[in-house]
Amino acid sequence: MPRGRRPGSPATREAILDAARHEFASHGYERATVRGIAASAEVDPSLVLHYFGSKEQLFAAGLDLPMNPATVVRSVFEQGDTADRGQRLVAALLSVWDETADRSPFVAVLRSAAGAGPIADTVREFVDASIIGTFADILPGEDRRLRAALIGSQIAGLLLGRYVIQIEPLASANPDHLAEVYGPTIQRYAYEDLATG
């Protein structure tokens, strides 16, 4: 351990997390480095890796994500039957998030950005009354509100990815191709037997 650097301890772990939150917020995920976080926390980089394993895991720990999403994805998609991976992934994500979302600083950050405040309340009420309500008027069956919400969740994810967050290749994909690709999903949520796909 270099002179003047803190030894390993719970307080050191917290100092690393604080430094990580600050570095990720200041520089973004790609540009933040384990070396920079270690320097900011006044510890050796090897201690950061000893505690957290990788930059990715450090980010998840710093945001207090319920679980590293990459770990969940890998645990489901790299083993077991191929045919029910989609269902197992959703089940795994929900089982973790249902337990922890209400206590997660990460969800709190998202809620304050996207889910609280008068504008966001207005948007939520509008989505509820106008989008979900409109589909619920039009669609058949007793589960029409669930069908409407399923459609809303896919449309919202698409608009968010393409226009707001602008994730590639969604942001620049050909719109006709996206309509072909997303069409059957909306179609199934609207009209088909939901339990069996």
Added chain:
Amino acid sequence: MPRGRRPGSPATREAILDAARHEFASHGYERATVRGIAASAEVDPSLVLHYFGSKEQLFAAGLDLPMNPATVVRSVFEQGDTADRGQRLVAALLSVWDETADRSPFVAVLRSAAGAGPIADTVREFVDASIIGTFADILPGEDRRLRAALIGSQIAGLLLGRYVIQIEPLASANPDHLAEVYGPTIQRYAYEDLATG
């Protein structure tokens, strides 16, 4: 026209929109009223309806939404062949939003809440590197990044609806039922022929 109230004119229309933006932001969509907006703009409620038709259309006009989503939904789902409604809905939404998203104050508001600032940059980079990147490592085929982004868009919409915006019945739905319902969507995005569903 009551005494002291403004007559119809482009300036009146703008005054109504300004009042509407303020009322919706202050009270939310459900609690804001045409009567209250008219009073705030110092016009008769009938003039508000003359210009904008309904509270819903007034909200869309005030946010400068590319198009009233309910109108798009109805125009697609209340006519034409049932079998390709999903595809036509996505095509209709994208054709409007592709043209106008960059100039829309509504998208600007969403971007500043969810898509800008250091934390949001960090989250976007993390989603890109960790979620999309992880799926792109694991999935087969040349279009694996698109498949990864499709999965990400559905997972993001689900998490947003259930935990952040908390739209019903998504927020309180049984998690096993959601896994059954969303499973085939994820499964198709991951492994199946995307163009034909």
